[in-house]
Amino acid sequence: MNDILARIALCVESGKTDKASPYPPGMKGQDGADEITKLAIEEGLGPARILDEALIPAMAAVGERFSRKEIYVPQMLMAAKAMNSSMKHLKPFFQSGETKRKGKFIIGTVSGDLHDIGKNLVAMMIEGGGWEIIDLGVDVSADKFLRAIEGNPGAFVGLSALLTTTMENMKKTVAVLKEKHPGIRILVGGAPVTREYCDKIGADFYSPDPQGAVNYLKQFAV
Amino acid sequence: MMNTFQYDFSELDVDGERIGRLLGYGEGYQADDFSGLIRELVGNVAPVCSAKAEYRIYPVEEWKNAGKSVTIHGIDFSLKNVVFAQVRKAESFALFICTAGPEPEKLCRKAMEDGDPLASYIYDMIGSEIAERASRLVLLEVRKAAEISGLRVTNRYSPGYCGWDVSEQHKLFELMPGNSCGVSLNASALMNPEKSVSGLIGIGADVNFDPYPCSSCRRTDCLYRMTQERNNVT
The missing domain is CATH 1.10.1240.10 (Methionine synthase domain)
Structure with missing residues (x-):
């Protein structure tokens, strides 16, 4: 090097x-x-x-x-x-436009949840992987995710939840996003989230740590 | 009856060593590169911290075993299995709100705006810990008052934990109108200031404080369990 x-x-x-x-x-x-x-x-x-x-x-x-x-x-x-x-x-x-990013990644903590440390860490690591980050913040409604997706065609989406009780909002958000945009790829994470839960709610990828998300996205880099 | 408290930072027992442990460093972490920064940031919070707490006592009106709920002052609280089982024998409840105040989150936000995510993270941790320690002091106050009447207390439980839905926080706030802590709730049941804790403590002759509350629950992925294990506090 x-x-x-x-x-x-x-x-x-x-x-x-x-x-x-x-x-x-x-x-x-x-x-x-x-x-x-x-x-x-x-x-x-x-x-x-x-x-x-x-x-x-x-x-x-x-x-x-x-x-x-x-x-x-x-x-x-x-x-x-x-x-x-x-x-x-x-x-x-x-x-x-002289240098291209690998793609766009929309990220936010789901509605009803204010925790942002994990979400920020994932955002920083994915940005470090060469992706453009659209960070919607915390307590993000499904509608806000939809507007961001519509403004950034082809973007991937990351949903974070830290409370067992707000995981339900993650499920609802995935359902709304997949209904409007069936082809969109949604990554989920957060302390109580598991691979089984990811599969159950119809999300596309779960990782217990930020690097897993970076590695998953590599295959889609433009 | 309304009981209010204002805590001096020194009463909260929040210091650099404690925050270091919460950040993941074990014994001897003082040798780590960040110990000076952690102490500095704790020092920045200390003079501006305005931790407050309040609790109000309400008698139990009715238990509903089928729905795992309890009626307090005409409001049904759907406690769900874990909390219901722990407080079932309570005769009254202390509903409480406590807050670290807005200062830690202001410092947290400012640090992030200044491009310092580490300081922001540490301020966030300090704010959480202040609110957590304040809620522990509330428990001790309620216990002290209960013991005068020959009664005992349960652990403290908060909406959002142990399966108790976070939206139930709206009901709790209904019974704490004009709380002296200045904590408000938005439509998503999120508190402002963010670094606040609300919940209930059961009081009665036949209730028990469980030093290992997580042993009655099978969830291993719960934030409360993780915090308890990490923090080793009850």
Whole structure:
């Protein structure tokens, strides 16, 4: 791997955002993902290479370590923060169309549920997988999901629920979305959700951790 | 009768070590890179925290075994199996609301807007823990008052947990009009401020406090069970 790309990947994996960031202590005072990405672009490394060869593999490594319980949520969030500090340099290229995202992913916590940590983690990891995120927030009605789907044809949908009692709203939301858009692929997750429940309510995919969702989406990347 | 409480942050026993454990770090986590940040954020919440609680006592009017419900002040609460079994012998209930106040979620939102998801997450955890600790203090207050009359208390139960539908929170709030905590409910039964807890505690001569409430339930995927196991509190 190109040395600069390797350094960006290391910063993201380690959660090293920028030079001013004291985290991780072992990299204090060193350039972070922010400065090194800027340098990479100045040196002519294309945004697609930065995304495909540094950010995506680095976030995948973070996701795998989280799945294996080698790191906790704080480390994952620091990695996501470092990824965002790199991604801000790439966004102009996405907006101009020079660099393409892998696809669009609409995500939200279902109606009646205010919990957003898990939803945010999944959103960050999927964004790190190269996808554009449309985050609808928490307590999202089926109608709001429908409007987002209609505004973003071809998008995938992620539903989150943390309470056993709001899982029922997940079921209703899946039913409404599938009725209007039978071909849409819906991913579900959250502490009480299981693969069996996913199958029962007619959703397409369940993963107990964010990386599972990233891996599932890879087959559909454009 | 309305009983109101305002808690000083120091009474809540929320410190960096406790938040660290909730974040997943075990004993000795102080050596971890985040311990300083956690302490700093707890320190930011401490001076602005406005934790409050209130409980009101209502006698039981009628038990309905078939529907696993209880009537309090003319309102039927459909408690479902687990909660019904635990509180069935109560003679009265303490309905309670407690809140961490709006400050933790303001800090949480601000941190996210500032592009710091980790700080946002930790503030969220601190807010949840303040509300949880306040509800534990309410339980202790109710227990103290009950014991004066020679009565005992059950565990505290909240809509949304143990199979008790979260929409029942509307009924609970009907019996707490103008609550002094300033907590309101939206149509989806979500509380504002978010970091709030509402619920009931059974009171009676023949009720029991269950130190292992999850042992009577087979669900292993329940957030309440996970929190209890992680937090090791009752």
